[in-house]
Amino acid sequence: xxxxxxxxxxxxxxxxxADFPAYIRAIKSLGVSHYEAYVxxxxxxxxxxxxxxxxxxxxxxxxxxxxxxxxxxxKAELQAHQQGKTDYxxxxxxxxxxGIEKWEISLKKMVCTYFDVNGSVVLEEKIPE
Numbered sequence: 001x002x003x004x005x006x007x008x009x010x011x012x013x014x015x016x017x018a019d020f021p022a023y024i025r026a027i028k029s030l031g032v033s034h035y036e037a038y039v040x041x042x043x044x045x046x047x048x049x050x051x052x053x054x055x056x057x058x059x060x061x062x063x064x065x066x067x068x069x070x071x072x073x074x075k076a077e078l079q080a081h082q083q084g085k086t087d088y089x090x091x092x093x094x095x096x097x098x099g100i101e102k103w104e105i106s107l108k109k110m111v112c113t114y115f116d117v118n119g120s121v122v123l124e125e126k127i128p129e
Contacts (some may be wrong), residue, residue: 001052002030018084021128038102039095069099086128102108
């Protein structure tokens with residue numbers, strides 16, 4: 001199974017949203033089936049077979065997440081991030097102000113789903129393979 005060190009090494013290679021597809025391929029090859037990334041403090045729960053889980057601890061001081069999501073702003077900023085126009089921390093701060101609490105990645109379905117603080121889906125998109 002994968003380790004925290006392996007996950008951290010792969011995540012460290014991500015400089016912008018343009019690097020995301022390569023990151024997904026890399027962690028999928030390690031055995032990650034899905035994960036949840038939390039905007040509030042940056043911790044991430046990675047899951048594999050047989051209920052195996054590795055948690056990356058919080059990365060920054062807690063951020064307040066907007067109660068009311070701003071879908072249009074989020075989608076525009078997400079697109080900019082995916083094009084490599086922003087770094088990861090800028091993306092995280094934008095998510096917080098746009099009301100995104102977390103995202104979940106399914107490596108089996110190759111889908112990323114973004115959620116607001118009420119657990120409602122804000123956006124679901126296919127991940128390029």
